[in-house]
Amino acid sequence: MTEHKNETKEIHAHDESNHSHHSHDSRENGGTAHGPGAAATPMRALLRRPEDGESIEVAGVGHFFRLTSEHTEGRFAFEEFTLEPGVIGARPHVHGAHDEYFYVLEGELTLHNGDGEVSVGPGHLLAALRGTPHGFRNAGTETVRGLCLYTPAGYEGYFREVHAAVAAGAEVTDELLAEFRSRYRTTSHPQ
Structure with a gap:
């Protein structure tokens, strides 16, 4: 981080x-x-200048939080993210306490939208409102770059906690991710 x-x-x-x-x-x-x-x-x-933000690497996803709870009085968090080819950003899951909005800038992002997977390119937006299953991965051959808005803010804490656990020697497993997700009212969703 x-x-x-x-x-x-x-x-x-x-x-x-x-x-x-x-x-x-x-x-x-x-x-x-x-x-x-x-x-x-x-x-x-x-x-915020282009270099201003907090970088958090989690399970192959580069998160660059431009705005966090500390900047927005908890209203929202805003990040740029990158996924290299073959990286699973997040298996399908459901949030109970915040909404997420994914906007693709470059590459082809494969999104789970609750009904299955769809691959989308630049300009596509996925609104994952509370209670809706979603996930994302890079099934393509080029790096994906996108934006994600979290409202309200706070879920950036999940990424900080996972990053700290891995830095301390923990292995990223589904069980580890489920443990941290539960702290943020998030559960796994069957694929």
Whole structure:
């Protein structure tokens, strides 16, 4: 696991035309992180440079978390991922506490969508909402690169825990993954 500790820049983004008039969150309406009229510092947009993020290698999948719970107050996590040919990213499983959205940038990703497998290329999106079985692998001959959004955030902790266990000498087995998944309300799904 590697944390790229480069300076993260904040940009003050205060454009009233972009604010929702239906929002009840004071930060979106020019307030502060602590409520309307509070004396705290106004929220600022977070700009992450291409090298900013946390790299976590787990079972042949390169995860590069650009945003984690720490950056988004737990709202969501966002990563870039890579899979080399022949790598199983995740066998079919089901999440009970978060949704995942996979977007393919390069290569051909084989997705389990609950009904079976389908291979998709750049521009395809899979929305794996809570309770829906899904999985992914690279059955092709080229590296796959994609994006994944987790909402709410927190599942990045699963990858950190598996990475730490492997770094301490544990072997990646279905039992090990099931143990860690259970901590994040995730279960295996029969194929």
